[in-house]
Amino acid sequence: MKVHGKDTEITVDGDAITTATNSSQLDREADEHDITCYGVDDYEYGGGLRKGAFTMSGVYADGATGPGAILRPLIGMVVPIVRKPEGTGTGRPQESFSALIKKYTETNPVAGYITWQCDTTRSGAITDTTQS
Amino acid sequence: MKLIDVWNEMAARLATIPELRVYARPVGKIDIPAHGAAAIIPYPQAVDFDLTYGRGSDELDQAVVVAIGNPESERTATRLAAFIDGGGGTSIKEVLEPTGYTSCDRVVVERAEFDVYTMAGTPVMVAIFYCKIIGDGVTA
Numbered sequence: 001m002k003v004h005g006k007d008t009e010i011t012v013d014g015d016a017i018t019t020a021t022n023s024s025q026l027d028r029e030a031d032e033h034d035i036t037c038y039g040v041d042d043y044e045y046g047g048g049l050r051k052g053a054f055t056m057s058g059v060y061a062d063g064a065t066g067p068g069a070i071l072r073p074l075i076g077m078v079v080p081i082v083r084k085p086e087g088t089g090t091g092r093p094q095e096s097f098s099a100l101i102k103k104y105t106e107t108n109p110v111a112g113y114i115t116w117q118c119d120t121t122r123s124g125a126i127t128d129t130t131q132s
Numbered sequence: 133m134k135l136i137d138v139w140n141e142m143a144a145r146l147a148t149i150p151e152l153r154v155y156a157r158p159v160g161k162i163d164i165p166a167h168g169a170a171a172i173i174p175y176p177q178a179v180d181f182d183l184t185y186g187r188g189s190d191e192l193d194q195a196v197v198v199a200i201g202n203p204e205s206e207r208t209a210t211r212l213a214a215f216i217d218g219g220g221g222t223s224i225k226e227v228l229e230p231t232g233y234t235s236c237d238r239v240v241v242e243r244a245e246f247d248v249y250t251m252a253g254t255p256v257m258v259a260i261f262y263c264k265i266i267g268d269g270v271t272a
Contacts, residue, residue, distance in 0.1 A: 006185060009185065009186060010185070018185045019186045019268075021188075022183060059266075
């Protein structure tokens with residue numbers, strides 16, 4: 001069944017940032033090691049340490065619960081992030097991980113809403129669970 | 133956002149403009165005051181749901197139509213100019229844009245266009261103010 005993205009939920013360091021967010025992307029990668037040895041005609045590779053980036057962005061909102069108030073103080077810190085890519089519900093997935101809040105950007109166009117973007121680097125493993 | 137509440141708040145602000153008769157609903161018959169104008173809040177052009185996750189934000193495209201009078205009258209031209217000014221107490225943009233709405237987060241008057249409508253067989257100069265409105269998606 002296809003799943004719509006609008007139900008995605010995100011908390012950063014315990015603070016809900018869902019209603020100010022309209023896009024998020026979680027990358028899951030692994031290092032690649034060339035283990036090719038003599039006697040073969042094709043490269044062979046092995047997997048190494050895992051890593052990834054998590055980015056999120058949205059429409060800026062003011063106040064203590066807005067993205068600016070939540071994310072600006074976290075620059076340079078490693079904090080817990082919880083993402084529910086299919087929203088809240090029994091049986092739906094949940095991703096929990098820690099991430100370094102690397103960059104926070106606000107963009108103020110004259111002819112539109114203020115937008116924001118936050119880039120993070122995952123630190124440690126992603127814990128994938130199923131909501132009960 | 134509740135559309136009715138947005139209409140009512142916009143109408144209340146428009147009513148502060150002198151000699152402007154305000155219709156807060158898209159009604160069928162408009163009476164333009166002899167020495168004034170009529171502002172009508174018509175049906176919206178569009179609603180965009182889900183600007184953010186979790187029903188956080190919706191966006192409304194809502195116009196305000198100001199009907200002034202005889203397109204060839206100097207009084208009409210003077211009155212129209214006052215409505216599209218950037219300020220001065222009769223400016224539609226100046227009245228609608230300040231923050232403080234409770235029905236929505238923000239109303240921005242993005243542009244105005246002009247046309248001649250026929251009302252009861254009579255040509256009437258109108259200014260159409262196109263507004264972009266953002267507010268909460270979930271209505272309390």
